[in-house]
Amino acid sequence: MPENSHFYEPAHGHALPHDPFNAIVGPRPIGWIATRSNAGVLNLAPYSFFNAFNYTPPLIGFASIGRKDTLRNIEENGEFVWNLATRPLAVAMNASCAAAPPEVDEFTLAGLTPLASRIVQVPRVAESPVSFECRRTQIIELQGLNGDGVGSWLVLGEVVGVHIARHLLVDGVYDTAAAAPILRGGGPADYFEVRADSLFRMRRPAWP
Numbered sequence: 001m002p003e004n005s006h007f008y009e010p011a012h013g014h015a016l017p018h019d020p021f022n023a024i025v026g027p028r029p030i031g032w033i034a035t036r037s038n039a040g041v042l043n044l045a046p047y048s049f050f051n052a053f054n055y056t057p058p059l060i061g062f063a064s065i066g067r068k069d070t071l072r073n074i075e076e077n078g079e080f081v082w083n084l085a086t087r088p089l090a091v092a093m094n095a096s097c098a099a100a101p102p103e104v105d106e107f108t109l110a111g112l113t114p115l116a117s118r119i120v121q122v123p124r125v126a127e128s129p130v131s132f133e134c135r136r137t138q139i140i141e142l143q144g145l146n147g148d149g150v151g152s153w154l155v156l157g158e159v160v161g162v163h164i165a166r167h168l169l170v171d172g173v174y175d176t177a178a179a180a181p182i183l184r185g186g187g188p189a190d191y192f193e194v195r196a197d198s199l200f201r202m203r204r205p206a207w208p
Contacts, residue, residue, distance in 0.1 A: 022048070023186020030184055031062035032093055034081040034114075035073035036122045037102070042114060043069045044096045044106035044125070046085060048184035058159040060132060063142065065152045069102050074136050074155055079120040082159075084130035087180040087193050092127070119161045129168055129179050133161030 008014045010021070022028075031050025035043045047070075049063035060082060064071040074080050085093045095110040107114045107125070114123035117133045124131035134157035142152045168175050177196040185192050 027183030027185045027192040030085040032083040032085045038076045042105045061156040078136040079122045081122045081124045082132040083125040083128040129165035131163040132159045
């Protein structure tokens with residue numbers, strides 16, 4: 001039976017109108033990262049290569065493709081805040097991804113309110129219902145098979161403080177869908193929203 005699939009080797013191109021990699025590995029949670037430079041300039045930017053990596057201690061990370069303001073600020077002072085990007089904040093989140101110069105404050109650019117954190121010196125997004133205060137644990141330059149750097153850096157941080165809007169805690173359990181988080185899809189402009197009608201449950205099977 002002939003194989004009914006499109007095969008390609010990424011090193012030789014995908015031969016498609018748009019690279020499918022981001023669409024296949026998705027939708028992906030958004031790393032909406034706030035930082036502050038040592039000069040005091042605030043920065044806020046969304047990263048689509050983002051996720052959680054450990055429970056105890058809680059570790060999250062994102063990849064900066066290129067040396068951007070966020071990476072440089074975290075290198076300088078070791079702190080950042082992750083903010084949940086939601087459907088009501090989608091336009092503001094998108095505004096914060098403009099390729100603005102380092103002296104531009106994306107909180108102001110996006111019409112958002114910086115709110116002082118409890119532990120770190122970086123403010124969180126007041127309008128976001130969930131935020132993680134973080135301190136850097138590692139910055140790793142990513143490499144290809146040949147061992148050469150690819151111009152991307154994985155930034156990992158430990159969550160040292162968590163803010164959750166009380167209406168999202170139902171009998172003490174966090175309601176993911178109620179927060180209406182948005183996720184990055186493929187293509188140049190695709191996003192998805194988590195909604196209650198897409199929920200299904202499966203329990204981990206017992207063994208043996």
